[in-house]
Amino acid sequence: MAVMYNYVRSLILLAGMALLGLPLVAQSETPLPVIPEASSRFSAEQACVEPTEEMRKNHMNYILHQRDETMHKGIRTRQHSLEECINCHVPVEDKDGQPMRITNKDHFCSSCHTYAAVKVDCFQCHADRPVKTTAFHPLTSQASEKTAFHHSDAGETVSADTLEVLAEEGKLQ
Amino acid sequence: MTHKSEINSSRRQFLNGSAIAAGLAIAPGVMLHQVAQAKPADQAVTSDKRWGMLIDTNKCSKGCDACVRGCQTENGWGENETKSGPNQVAQWIRKVELRDTSTGFTKSLPLMCQHCEHPPCVDVCPTGASFKRADGIVLVDKHICIGCRYCMMACPYKARSFIHEDLQDQLPVAPRGKGTVESCTLCVHRVDKDGENAIPACAEACNAEGHEAFVFGDLKNPNSRISQELAKHGGTQIRADLGLNVGIRYRGI
Ligand code: SF4
Ligand code: SF4
Numbered sequence: 001m002a003v004m005y006n007y008v009r010s011l012i013l014l015a016g017m018a019l020l021g022l023p024l025v026a027q028s029e030t031p032l033p034v035i036p037e038a039s040s041r042f043s044a045e046q047a048c049v050e051p052t053e054e055m056r057k058n059h060m061n062y063i064l065h066q067r068d069e070t071m072h073k074g075i076r077t078r079q080h081s082l083e084e085c086i087n088c089h090v091p092v093e094d095k096d097g098q099p100m101r102i103t104n105k106d107h108f109c110s111s112c113h114t115y116a117a118v119k120v121d122c123f124q125c126h127a128d129r130p131v132k133t134t135a136f137h138p139l140t141s142q143a144s145e146k147t148a149f150h151h152s153d154a155g156e157t158v159s160a161d162t163l164e165v166l167a168e169e170g171k172l173q
Numbered sequence: 174m175t176h177k178s179e180i181n182s183s184r185r186q187f188l189n190g191s192a193i194a195a196g197l198a199i200a201p202g203v204m205l206h207q208v209a210q211a212k213p214a215d216q217a218v219t220s221d222k223r224w225g226m227l228i229d230t231n232k233c234s235k236g237c238d239a240c241v242r243g244c245q246t247e248n249g250w251g252e253n254e255t256k257s258g259p260n261q262v263a264q265w266i267r268k269v270e271l272r273d274t275s276t277g278f279t280k281s282l283p284l285m286c287q288h289c290e291h292p293p294c295v296d297v298c299p300t301g302a303s304f305k306r307a308d309g310i311v312l313v314d315k316h317i318c319i320g321c322r323y324c325m326m327a328c329p330y331k332a333r334s335f336i337h338e339d340l341q342d343q344l345p346v347a348p349r350g351k352g353t354v355e356s357c358t359l360c361v362h363r364v365d366k367d368g369e370n371a372i373p374a375c376a377e378a379c380n381a382e383g384h385e386a387f388v389f390g391d392l393k394n395p396n397s398r399i400s401q402e403l404a405k406h407g408g409t410q411i412r413a414d415l416g417l418n419v420g421i422r423y424r425g426i
Binding site: 067069071072073074075076077078083086101124125126127128131 | 212214215216217218304306307308312314315316339340341342343344345348349350351353361362364365366
């Protein structure tokens with residue numbers, strides 16, 4: 001929703017500038033964004049998963065389409081996957097040697113989005129930098145050492161009348 | 174001789190080539206040697222399958238929470254919520270203790286989203302964010318969720334959590350964020366990848382402890398291990414009286 005809103009808003013802004021007769025070249029006083037280089041090429045002929053000009057203009061449509069396909073139909077092709085965008089475009093490190101976060105204005109996404117004044121809200125939920133996932137090896141991970149969390153509400157009935165939820169494990173101990 | 178070995182080697186190549194073709198070209202759908210395996214990544218899930226899980230509470234040990242920790246590690250919940258209180262922090266799966274009030278007998282079991290065939294959470298959701306996939310997995314589309322929490326109220330199993338704070342470093346397999354509701358996904362990313370051979374993280378962790386209380390599989394396939402076990406030994410639905418026809422079945426309660 002917010003993505004669409006921002007997109008529409010930027011279109012309206014552009015239309016507004018056109019109406020006011022402000023030539024877009026007047027923007028040239030704002031320095032163009034410095035876009036970090038991707039870490040690999042899609043193919044020998046093509047830099048990104050679609051022609052670069054197409055991606056610059058329409059990446060949001062590809063991501064939006066893929067989002068619904070994956071979420072609702074379980075289609076998990078990699079070509080237009082946001083995770084792969086991040087893996088390829090965001091390994092660039094900041095001055096502390098960490099992959100950049102979206103809050104860093106040199107992050108691949110923010111570099112352009114700051115310039116275009118379009119808010120990007122993907123990263124409220126999605127990882128903004130490559131994540132070395134422990135998925136598929138959960139038991140070898142350090143994280144499995146941490147304590148589990150427990151809610152503390154006892155006494156709710158979940159089963160037939162004679163079965164009463166006493167408490168969760170953690171509370172009884 | 175040379176001539177003959179050339180023929181042989183090219184013939185071998187041809188055979189190799191055709192063997193590969195048999196494995197690949199018959200897809201989509203029909204993989205010769207991958208009958209029970211995953212769908213190709215570019216194909217949508219269908220209602221030919223209904224994923225479910227059978228949990229044998231006789232094998233589930235009191236005081237063990239390996240399944241809970243396995244889920245946390247796999248899906249990244251609970252760890253990065255530092256500002257939420259103990260009643261606010263996400264809980265996709267929890268250990269619950271039941272007591273038979275007439276005998277005092279107690280039982281420990283893991284409880285998570287039961288992946289209802291008729292999910293009340295989906296009924297009440299005003300936006301369509303709460304939905305059931307064709308293969309029976311109930312999910313929240315967080316792009317659409319407005320955080321009203323009706324679904325949390327509607328769920329008889331208290332399976333859902335609301336995220337109260339800004340998060341960072343979510344895992345790619347489980348995007349999650351402030352203002353949206355979430356619950357067990359049946360490790361949908363593993364299911365999409367491995368199909369009938371998938372093992373959800375809770376089950377994997379349980380197996381690693383040597384308890385093997387979980388059986389994951391396709392309830393619609395009579396030959397799957399879960400169907401065969403259900404046919405042989407039966408299984409209980411928690412709150413079967415609600416008529417939700419849940420996908421998570423229990424034994425020993
Ligand atoms: S157990 Fe709760 S969250 Fe899961 S499908 Fe049923 S009503 Fe929805
Ligand atoms: S909190 Fe989200 S998923 Fe739940 S009912 Fe409201 S909009 Fe639907």
